[in-house]
Amino acid sequence: MSALREPPRQAEEDLDLADIVVQLRGLRTVSQKRRYRGAPPPLPSREIIVDLIDDLVSALYPRHFGPADLAAKDVDAFVSRTLDSALHALHRQVELELALAKEWRGDNRIDTPLRAGDLVTEFAAALPRVRALLDKDVRAAFEGDPSTRSIDEIVFCFPGFAAIIRHRLAHQLHKVGVTMIARIIAEHAHSETGIDIHPGAEIEEGFFIDHGTGVVIGETAVIGRSVRLYQMVTLGAKRFDADASGVLAKNYPHHPIVEDDVVIYAGATVLGRVTIGKGSSIGGNVWLTRDVPPGSNITQAKARNESFDDGGGI
Incomplete structure (x- = not known):
């Protein structure tokens, strides 16, 4: 009866985890030496990037993606706080990407991390234009799909609109040279919606993806x-x-x-x-x-x- 209650441990006892860890460390070292001139630099955080993009989406459409109890009189204050937090987080991630690119490419022409503030400022200045484009996208979806009953339904529910919101943000980052973060945003949108748009793609106003998968x-x-x-x-x-x-x-x-x-x-x-x-x-x-x-x-x-x-x- 005791043999039935206790799982066999022989396979675990034969496993030499220490040796596996040593082998994996050796492989990492070889890979990193191929890519970098010195110690591997810190990487941007996918988790932080996904969170800050969600914050930017809520700043663009605060009534839909902001707090459920957000009063009309508090919207501007919410947008200001959200943008400030998201853009500060983005600044650090851009610094990390630029440092990584410079180390990886060994090219003095590559922007240094000190340029991160300028790039984030340029990106932020484009946000009103992004919102204006998105308003034309959502209008095109409403006019092009007889199944929808309202603009709000499209903003809340349509995967095509969720994908194009994130694409327009990613494309602005791609335009200023922040290509890895832009790609992270695009691939997250892909995993969420089934729609794969490279951040380099140029898309004009009134764009509508129906169904989208x-x-x-x-x-x-x-x-x-x-x-x-x-x-x-x-x-x-x-x-x-x-x-x-x-x-x-x-x-x-x-x-x-x-x-x-x-x-x-x-x-x-x-x-x-x-x-x-x-x-x-x-x-x-x-x-x-x-x-x-x-x-x-x-x-x-x-x-x-x-x-x-x-x-x-x-």
């Missing part, structure tokens, strides 16, 4: 005004350029340009630096690898019946 928007994508995407749409790269040694090139345009007033329906895939002309409609599950003139209506049937010299479909 599985949407992917690449780093160098450019999206015009009043564009609507449905679930499982990909704006991706067709191929990656590499140098003679096989190292992938970076920082060059390799994602689509989507002009104003375009609708892209569920499951469509658009790859490469192609342009979808203004006012076009791209049907569900279309695979698109070439330019589309303004006002086009592309469906699967048209894609199957057309022949193009790139061999990649329409």
